[in-house]
Amino acid sequence: MKSVIIGMGNPLLKDDGVGIRTVRAMAPLVTGRADVELLELYTGGIRLMEAMAGYDRALVVDAMVTGGHEPGTVSEFSPDEFITTRHTFSTHDTDFRTSEEMGRLLGLHLPSEIKFWGVEAADVETFGEELSAKVAAAVPGIVEQLLMNLT
Secondary structure: OOOOEEEEEOEEEEEEHHHHHHHHHHHHHOOOOOOOEEEEEEEHHHHHHHHHHHEEEEEEEEEOOOOOOOOOOOEHHHHHHHHOOOEEEEEOOOEEHHHHHHHHOOOOOOOEEEEEEEOOOOOOOOOOOOOOOHHHHHHHHHHHHHHHHHO
């Protein structure tokens, strides 16, 4: 099964880069595996759907700001229970579900298995390349969950 792990976000806006940091942490753990590809993506909508095309499984990590969870809280979603995270929706594009439906209607080979991990962020507005302590502490656990989903 060919898998893509997509880290989303802006690595220059503190916690917004948690998806990017997660795929970078995954890199040494999947080196040499022909069945896994890691991608960094900075916007969602159609670009996210296109990044998944050709894969059997897609695992996506992005920051979210709900205000209802402690920073660093990790929530896993299937497409059916999915909520919009920071970059899976674009005001200049469309949301993920709409773009996924469009891709399937066009006959693209999209993954039969798609999972999202949203990480509650503390700060997505301050310029900086470091994650806040609670969000950074969540990354190893997300990496572990991603690895378990690859088996």
